[in-house]
Amino acid sequence: MSVNAVEMESDHGAGRRGYLALWRAVPGTVVYVGVAMVLGWAAFAALISGLSAGVGLLVVVVGLAVLVVTMWVARGFAMADTGLLRLTGLPPIPEPEWDRSVDAPAGASVKRFLAPLISARYWAALVHQMIIAPAVATATFVVMVTWLGLGLGGVSYFAWRGPLERADGTTVKSGEVFSGPVQIFGGIPLDIDPSHVVLVEVLISLSVGIVALATLPWIAAGCAHLHYWPARVMLGRWKSDDLVVALREENLAREAAIRAEDRSLHRLERDLHDGPQQRLVRLQMDLAALERRIGDDDGTAALTLAAEARTQAQATLDELRALSSGVAPPLLTDRGLTAALESLAAGCPVPVTLDVEPGLDGLVGAETARALYFVVAELLTNVVKHAGATAAGLTVRRIEPQRLMVQVDDDGRGGARPVPGHGLAGLADRVHGLHGALSVDSPDGAGTRVVVVLDLPEPGPTLNP
DSSP states (O other), X not given: OOHHHHHHHHHHHHHHHHHHHHHHHHHHHHHXXXXXXXXXXXXXXXXXXXXXXXXXXXXXXXXXXXXXXXXXXXXXXXXXXXXXXXXXXXXXXXXOOSOOOSOOOTTOHHHHHHGGGGOHHHHHHHHIIIIIHHHHHHHHHHHHHHXXXXXXXXXXXXXXXXXXXXXXXXXXXXXXXXXXXXXXTTTEEXXXXXXXHHHHHHHHHHHHHHHHHHHHHHHHHHHHHHHHHHHHHHHSOOHHHHHHHHHHHHHHHHHHHHHHHHHHHHHHHHHHHHTHHHHHHHHHHHHHHHHHHHTTSSSHHHHHHHHHHHHHHHHHHHHHHHHGGGSOOHHHHHHOHHHHHHHHHHHOSSOEEEEEOTTGGGTSOHHHHHHHHHHHHHHHHHIIIIIOOSOEEEEEEEEETTXXXXXXXXXXXXXXXXXXXXXXXXXXXXXXXXXXXXXXXXXXXXXXXXXXXXEOOOOOOOOOO
């Protein structure tokens, strides 16, 4: 068999499957067309009444409230219509963004309540449900009822068709001949033997019924599309909806990043106050006492105070180094994220196994690198302080062309939870600010695994030399 013959057979098979699929959608479409007829005119009655009452009452404040309620009713009818359209077997209509506000400032409750009146989305739903839906529903209902009547009535005509009657009401007997032409279907003249008229009518009706039923799937599909495409355009998702969602997510990410930075600054301030600042005060007092004792004794007490002061100075230096892990070190700026992560792993008291994506520095920008360094530093600090672990692992890998995964796991006690206002929740906010996600898997007694997934920026255009 040739390639063309195989392709033709495949096309015929696809056509048959398509026809059977259309038949499977017929019952749902018939139900939808009937329900849409009722729903469309119910929506027309409700919306025209609400719109008329709202406009008539605009002279008082109540009119605005009536119009807002009418818009919400239009939204309800629109959502019911798009939901019922699933019965036709057509693809679901994407859910739109009914709330198109980007933010919700405090004290804006009145503005938000009146927002439907200035929303193109609500007005489109009102026009569709009050004008287009009833008109389309009426047309498709008439077509569907007519076609079903032709199909079902034609194939069952022999069962419900009574004896052929003359104009005077008497019936035709077998072998009887009319003096004039016979009329079928109540008026079509046919010059045949009257005894054959019933058979001819039944055959013609059966033929019409078979043709109507054979074409019913396409008629039903056409009726479904007449409903679907206006609803898809007016009630479906618009490009502006995607822009609203992107802007809202951008604002949420910015707010999350601001919250994370604020928490970090407050924690750094608290740690500086409770740690190095107190040690420096102690060091100052020890040095003052050392000055007084140098000339008062043989130097033994002075040597003791000097040793204590040196210990305090070393402890202060260690604490400052630990606190500086939350601030971008010169190593990150000079040599990149890979070198900075290697330094973090090498300096961690808990042994860390490192697995870093080759070419990592070329995948992330400066701000992302700084944020990732802070996240990893904080996670390794948590391993040291809270996990009770003997070993840890740090993995930084590209899992998709434009997605990066950072994973820190340990063999500690587990039980870590992102409690609001604490370390892991703050890290989650920081990651959210990078348009990423942070997940924690920490069963009790089985260690902790924290996974951060970030979207990498799309590569820019390159110029060929």
